[in-house]
Amino acid sequence: MTTASASANSASGHPAVTPPSPKVPEVRPDRASRVVTSDDPHEVSQEDMMEAVRTILLGVGEDPDREGLLKTPKRVAEAMRFLTSGYDQSLEDLVNGAIFDEGHNEMVLVRDITAFSLCEHHMLPFMGRVHVAYIPTQKVVGLSKLARIVEMYSRRLQVQERLTRQIAEAVQEILDPQGVAVVMEATHMCMVMRGVQKPGSWTVTSAMLGAFQEDQRTRDEFLSLIRHQPAFMA
Numbered sequence: 001m002t003t004a005s006a007s008a009n010s011a012s013g014h015p016a017v018t019p020p021s022p023k024v025p026e027v028r029p030d031r032a033s034r035v036v037t038s039d040d041p042h043e044v045s046q047e048d049m050m051e052a053v054r055t056i057l058l059g060v061g062e063d064p065d066r067e068g069l070l071k072t073p074k075r076v077a078e079a080m081r082f083l084t085s086g087y088d089q090s091l092e093d094l095v096n097g098a099i100f101d102e103g104h105n106e107m108v109l110v111r112d113i114t115a116f117s118l119c120e121h122h123m124l125p126f127m128g129r130v131h132v133a134y135i136p137t138q139k140v141v142g143l144s145k146l147a148r149i150v151e152m153y154s155r156r157l158q159v160q161e162r163l164t165r166q167i168a169e170a171v172q173e174i175l176d177p178q179g180v181a182v183v184m185e186a187t188h189m190c191m192v193m194r195g196v197q198k199p200g201s202w203t204v205t206s207a208m209l210g211a212f213q214e215d216q217r218t219r220d221e222f223l224s225l226i227r228h229q230p231a232f233m234a
């Protein structure tokens, strides 16, 4: 598989395209791909998670036994399971065979796909929009599947650069198209609510494969299409 080039810069600049970077291995395998046994050290029960949340509540000086917090450990454990549910999905199940031989060879772009993820450094949300384009080699994929791919990789602990690249590589894997382009624009709560505290800052990352990496005009067409204001919004 071609290696994606991913880069980040501030929203004031255009997404830069850098030379291919070395592939970063997955931080952890998909939960779905692991054989889970009862003594699997990675398998943490809901009760263990709830106990950890109780500890956090104590750590912030709260009383986990006061009425308003009684169900909080359970709610947080369930929320964290949902927010990382992308580990349990596989690309094959998600695409569900929705690949059609249309003989189409022009750019397909799904833009403004909202995405919510958690940064792996602070486990705080980062959120924004993702634009996914590809140039088919005859075969196209069901449009919703591009959004589902974004969803699967977002619902994990991430860094924005890796998320962007994984989306591009997934489209490459399922379609083997002439090229794939992914741009993500996101704001990170770890930079807004804490730390450097910069509300309004945006990070733009891109991953370009094949024709989008090799052909400046193709890349420019994509960048111009994602900046264009759509005439119709549902």
Ligand SMILES: Nc1nc2c(ncn2[C@@H]2O[C@H](COP(=O)(O)OP(=O)(O)OP(=O)(O)O)[C@@H](O)[C@H]2O)c(=O)[nH]1
Pocket (backbone or CB within 6 Å): 008, 119, 120, 121, 158, 159, 160, 161, 188, 190, 191, 194, 195, 196
């Ligand atoms: N490249 C990249 N960095 C990220 C992402 N999400 C969070 N970070 C950064 O990860 C870095 C972690 O830096 P550390 O110095 O280890 O942690 P920290 O002391 O909490 O850093 P500050 O956020 O600067 O307070 C910070 O600079 C974050 O802004 C991401 O998606 N991509």
Ligand SMILES: [Zn+2]
Pocket (backbone or CB within 6 Å): 119, 120, 121, 122, 123, 124, 188, 190, 191
């Ligand atoms: Zn963070």
